[in-house]
Amino acid sequence: xxxxxxLMPAGAEIFMLAMACVILIADLLIKQSxxxxxxxxxxxxxxxxxxxxxxxxxxxxxxxxxxxxxDDLMSDVLKLLTYLAVSMMLVYSRQYLTVRGLFxxxxxxxxxxxxxxxxxMISANHFLTLYLGLEVLSLSLYAxxxxxxxxxxxxEAAMKYFIxxxxxxxxxxxxxxxxxGATGSxxxxxxxxxxxxxxxxxDLLVFGLVFVVSGLAFKLGVVPFHMWVPDVYHGAxxxxxxxxxxxxxxxxxxxxxxxxxxxxxxxxxxxxxxLIILAIASMALxxxxxxxxxxxxxxxxxxxxxxxxxxxxxxxxxxxxxxxTSMFYAVVYVLMxxxxxxxIMLLSREGFEADxxxxxxxxxxxxxxxxxxxxxxxxxxxGVPPTVGFYAKFSVLNSVVQAGHVWxxxxxxxxxxxxxxxxxxxxxxxxxxxxxxxxxxDVGSDSAFLLSVNGLGVxxxxxxPGTLMSVCAVSVxxxxxxx
Amino acid sequence: MNFETIMFYVFxxxxxxxxxxxxxxxNPVHAVLFLVxxxxxxxxxWILLEAEFLAITLVLVYVGAVMVLFLFVVMMLDINLVRMxxxxxxxxxxxxxxxxxxxxxxxxxxxxxxxxxxxSAIKHAADYSNTKELGRLIYTEYVYPFEIAAVLxxxxxxxxxxxxxxxxxxxxxxxxxxQVAVKKADRLRIVKMQxxxxx
Numbered sequence: 001x002x003x004x005x006x007l008m009p010a011g012a013e014i015f016m017l018a019m020a021c022v023i024l025i026a027d028l029l030i031k032q033s034x035x036x037x038x039x040x041x042x043x044x045x046x047x048x049x050x051x052x053x054x055x056x057x058x059x060x061x062x063x064x065x066x067x068x069x070x071d072d073l074m075s076d077v078l079k080l081l082t083y084l085a086v087s088m089m090l091v092y093s094r095q096y097l098t099v100r101g102l103f104x105x106x107x108x109x110x111x112x113x114x115x116x117x118x119x120x121m122i123s124a125n126h127f128l129t130l131y132l133g134l135e136v137l138s139l140s141l142y143a144x145x146x147x148x149x150x151x152x153x154x155x156e157a158a159m160k161y162f163i164x165x166x167x168x169x170x171x172x173x174x175x176x177x178x179x180x181g182a183t184g185s186x187x188x189x190x191x192x193x194x195x196x197x198x199x200x201x202x203d204l205l206v207f208g209l210v211f212v213v214s215g216l217a218f219k220l221g222v223v224p225f226h227m228w229v230p231d232v233y234h235g236a237x238x239x240x241x242x243x244x245x246x247x248x249x250x251x252x253x254x255x256x257x258x259x260x261x262x263x264x265x266x267x268x269x270x271x272x273x274x275l276i277i278l279a280i281a282s283m284a285l286x287x288x289x290x291x292x293x294x295x296x297x298x299x300x301x302x303x304x305x306x307x308x309x310x311x312x313x314x315x316x317x318x319x320x321x322x323x324x325t326s327m328f329y330a331v332v333y334v335l336m337x338x339x340x341x342x343x344i345m346l347l348s349r350e351g352f353e354a355d356x357x358x359x360x361x362x363x364x365x366x367x368x369x370x371x372x373x374x375x376x377x378x379x380x381x382x383g384v385p386p387t388v389g390f391y392a393k394f395s396v397l398n399s400v401v402q403a404g405h406v407w408x409x410x411x412x413x414x415x416x417x418x419x420x421x422x423x424x425x426x427x428x429x430x431x432x433x434x435x436x437x438x439x440x441x442d443v444g445s446d447s448a449f450l451l452s453v454n455g456l457g458v459x460x461x462x463x464x465p466g467t468l469m470s471v472c473a474v475s476v477x478x479x480x481x482x483x
Numbered sequence: 484m485n486f487e488t489i490m491f492y493v494f495x496x497x498x499x500x501x502x503x504x505x506x507x508x509x510n511p512v513h514a515v516l517f518l519v520x521x522x523x524x525x526x527x528x529w530i531l532l533e534a535e536f537l538a539i540t541l542v543l544v545y546v547g548a549v550m551v552l553f554l555f556v557v558m559m560l561d562i563n564l565v566r567m568x569x570x571x572x573x574x575x576x577x578x579x580x581x582x583x584x585x586x587x588x589x590x591x592x593x594x595x596x597x598x599x600x601x602x603s604a605i606k607h608a609a610d611y612s613n614t615k616e617l618g619r620l621i622y623t624e625y626v627y628p629f630e631i632a633a634v635l636x637x638x639x640x641x642x643x644x645x646x647x648x649x650x651x652x653x654x655x656x657x658x659x660x661x662q663v664a665v666k667k668a669d670r671l672r673i674v675k676m677q678x679x680x681x682x
Contacts, residue, residue: 010627017634024641065627106645113638120631132631136638143642207592 009064009071012052012079013119019045020112027105035103042090042108046083046115053079061479063125067187070125074327074479077471078122078250085247085334086115088450092342093239095444099350102147102237110147111243114140118251127176127186127263130255131169134219137251138165141244145236157235164218164228172215178208179264188263195266206270213274216256220308223281233301238348238355241297242341245304246334249311253330256315257323261480268318275316280411282309287419297355299422300340303381306419307333313412314396317403323480324473325395331468332380332392332461339377339454343370346443346451360426362435370441371430373455380458382423383416388461395469491531497524511557519550533607536614 007014023045027038053076062071090111097103117137124130142165146158180186182204183194194200214225221229233241260271286306293299311333314326347354347363347370354360364371380389393416400409461468501520508514522545529538607613621629 021637066624068625068627104645106641109641110638110645113634113641116634126628128625128628129631132628132635136631136635139635139638139642143638143646146646149646203592207589210592 006064008056009058009062010069010123011056012049013116013123015052016045016049016112016116016119019048020109020116023105023112024109027109030105035098035105038105038108039090039094039103042112043087045112046087049119050080050083053083067189068126068129069123071123072479073475075123075254077475078254078327079119081331081334082115082118082122082247082250085250085338086111086243088338088342088454089239089242089246091450092242092338092345092447095447096345096348097237097239100148100237102239104147107144107147107239110140110144114144114243115247118247121251122254124255124258125188125262127180127188127191127259130259131173131176133251134172134255135169137248138169138219141240141248144240144243145232147240148237151237153235154237157232160228160235161232168215168218168225170215171211171218175208175211175213175215178204178211182208188258191263192265195264205267209264209267209270210274212259212264213271213278216259217278220252220256220311221305222278222308222312223285223305226282226285226305229305230298230301233304234295234298238297238341238345238353242338242345245300245337245341249308249330249334249337253311253327257326257476257480260315261323272316272318275312276405276408279309279312279316280408280415282306282312283412283415283419287415287422290419290422293422294358295356296344296360296426297341299357300337303419303422304337306415307381310393310396310412310416313400313408317396317399317405319399319403320473320477320480322399322403324469324476325392325399327472327476328465328469329392329396331472332388335454335458335461336377336380336389339373339451339458340381342447342451342454343374343377346370346447347441349439349442352439357426357429358436361429361433363430365435366438367441369452370443373451374430375427376455376458378423378426380462382420384420386459386462388458388465391462391465391469487531491528494524494527494531497521498528511560511562512554515550515554515557518553519546522546522550533611534613536617 019041023038023041026041030037056071057073057076058071060072063069064071090108094103097107114137117133117135117140120129120133120136122133124133142158142162145161146155148154176186179191182200183191185191185194195205218225233245236244264271283306286302286304286309290299290302290306293302307329311326311329314322314329316322317325344353344355347359360374363374376387380387383389383393385391397409397412400412498521501517501524504517505514505521508517522541526538526541529535529541
């Protein structure tokens, strides 16, 4: 095949890698006071990547590098949203990290490599590239969590994340090797057709599938593979928590849907049963345990577990609509979690983390606008209309009901009702309790502006969800090969 | 049962035995040595599969370099064996039950229809070069994952440096350039004073 036709679809990845190497070298020449230059370069790279992604878009599905790489509408949309999420993360965390002495070149370069890992995952069409993309992402995240070397909590979080992440990778690889043994191929399309032809050993396939689903569940952080999530979310510096909790969820959606929906579609009756158990357990444990938390980061970690359960509901209900709503849910969740962690960073200052519930007491008296934005974000996470969280939950439930699992939808609604309690408790603390401290809130104008856009976006998308919903539905329809 | 099959079972049994000893050995140094045995046995299986290059690389890189480093680290660590084994009896029943359950489930799935038939390895002629074929594949069909693997190593390097490099402010070190560029006026101060009178 011609070299250029191979390289063009992966233009954004190549640009990102080249710029990461350039910034890695250029940062050596920049003094600590001039870190802003590095920061702007990273933002420009993300902008450049989005231009390339849009520019190299072609209708239909393009394969490159011997079918290891796939460029389709879903991958382009998810990549653009990933750039946006990473860029927002950088804006939110600039001041927070500067104050803590973590605003270093390594942080930004590792964030770029993490983005590259996500891009590789999103565009992978082969078990090998899926796994390598995941490892590039995870390795960057482990290092970023540990960057705050003098903090015992952060080091402990990084250690737990690393060991459990390595275990999950092992499970995933073991499952993949089983699937390879059964089908004789690592390419998703070939795996799928080998299973359909009936030549593959069914027992070996199911055996591999169990390990693959366990590995995926570990990476998504759903019950019973969730143990690392609260500790890592709590222990990591909030900027790193925001990175872990936002953009990788988009890549994880692509990862799970490519493996299960594209590669293992013929085994759907096996994995949808597993996903039902994972989804119910996550929603139950996540929502109930979150009530007992006094630390907001820990509470949001349990809320992530519950949200990931909801994401699985969309996937297991199947069909274009199910996968479309699942993707919509992932996008909305990323938007909400960026806002919530952004709020924690905005209220934090030197030597002080605003990460307990008490820090939000009486926020309305200290800053009515921030309290209103937090109200919007919490309403959206709880699924209160007219915010977008309501619409996301509603559409997932709709596809679950259409798939014929009415009882599952009822359980999901009941569990989200339990979950609404702890989100609304924050609203109550902000509006009806007296503030514990009267320290002035010193906010950077860029992050405050972004937070306003983020909070209002949650409201606006809730009022007009049609565009984003149809983008998700169309991209899933044009991309996932539903055999 | 031909010779190759017998060798496979020998190596497989060695791997299982040494892997078990890695986690049960009292002395961490012994555990590392058993890990070396596990690697060498896996290399043996790879040789049986005609993957000579991979087998030799495994021995050279893992056994020769990585495990030796590992051995150094383990020998330097001051590990308190008594403290390490404190909780073992408390958690053993729970862990054993879980492991037993998993083993039972695996046997149940796999045992229901006999041994699953995976694809058997393809046999090649004696003049077939495994190394050449590997090199060809890595730079053609697998060039994309190969490059990503390289990125992975770069990330590991950046992470290792970022996490371990500490610039000590109180460290004493020579700055050769300054020493060379020094002038007489910087070091020598001529003080004019009156000759002292002998009392």
